[in-house]
Amino acid sequence: MTLDHGVPGGALDPLDLGALALADIEEAAGELHRRIGVALRRIGELRADTALPGERSARWHVASLVAMFELAAASFASIATTGGSVVLPRIDRHPAAIAATMYAAPTLAALLGRLEQDRRQLAALSRSLEAHLDERHATGFGEQTLRALLAEVAVAEGARCALLVEHAAERASA
Numbered sequence: 001m002t003l004d005h006g007v008p009g010g011a012l013d014p015l016d017l018g019a020l021a022l023a024d025i026e027e028a029a030g031e032l033h034r035r036i037g038v039a040l041r042r043i044g045e046l047r048a049d050t051a052l053p054g055e056r057s058a059r060w061h062v063a064s065l066v067a068m069f070e071l072a073a074a075s076f077a078s079i080a081t082t083g084g085s086v087v088l089p090r091i092d093r094h095p096a097a098i099a100a101t102m103y104a105a106p107t108l109a110a111l112l113g114r115l116e117q118d119r120r121q122l123a124a125l126s127r128s129l130e131a132h133l134d135e136r137h138a139t140g141f142g143e144q145t146l147r148a149l150l151a152e153v154a155v156a157e158g159a160r161c162a163l164l165v166e167h168a169a170e171r172a173s174a
Contacts (some may be wrong), residue, residue, distance in 0.1 A: 020147070022130055025154050026123050032158035033119055036062060037112045037164070039169040040164055047172050058168040062111055063101040065161040067092035069118035070101075072153040075139045076125035076146065087137040119154070126150055 001030035020028075040048060042060060048059040056064075071092040078086035107160045124144070128138065133147040141149050 007029055017075075020151055020155070021134065022126055022150075023063075025151055028156035029042065029119055029123075029158050032155070033112075033115055034164045035162045036115070036158075036165050039165040040108045040112065042169040043165070043172045048108055059108070060098060061110065061161050061164045062115060063098045063105070064092065065157060066105070066111065066115050066118055066170050067101050068153055068157055069098045069115065069122055071140060071148060073118060073122045073125055075141070075149070076122065076129060079137055079146070080125060080129055087138050088140045090140045122150070
């Protein structure tokens with residue numbers, strides 16, 4: 001599966017990330033979130049909601065990533081609780097869910113804090129399931145190993161968001 005979300009420079013392939021160790025995934029996600037924070041601060045509160053026609057704002061991209069982390073964490077928690085697959089719908093892609101996330105975090109600092117909190121929650125759940133990361137489960141993200149799901153959300157989607165927000169920061173400062 002190749003994800004191509006209009007990222008400058010091309011597509012990201014999360015399948016290549018499925019062999020990463022949990023510590024490497026956590027480290028990469030933390031660095032990507034740091035890059036997102038730097039780019040958002042460059043954009044600034046007043047310009048974070050602006051976008052070119054047909055594009056999404058930087059705040060929208062980050063809120064979308066937050067919603068995705070929350071769905072992944074809920075999926076991991078469901079698997080930890082039941083020991084089996086619980087397929088939750090892809091609510092993270094719904095515009096109302098993303099708008100609600102943006103509304104719940106009214107400042108960039110609050111949005112970045114929520115992203116960090118969700119990253120830590122998913123990391124804690126991943127550590128609790130570490131012995132099962134290579135098991136396949138049906139989830140709202142499709143049937144795949146938990147490690148591949150974690151890599152897709154934390155690294156591939158985190159990188160996609162970082163690139164989009166950094167691109168927006170470059171445009172804003174030009």
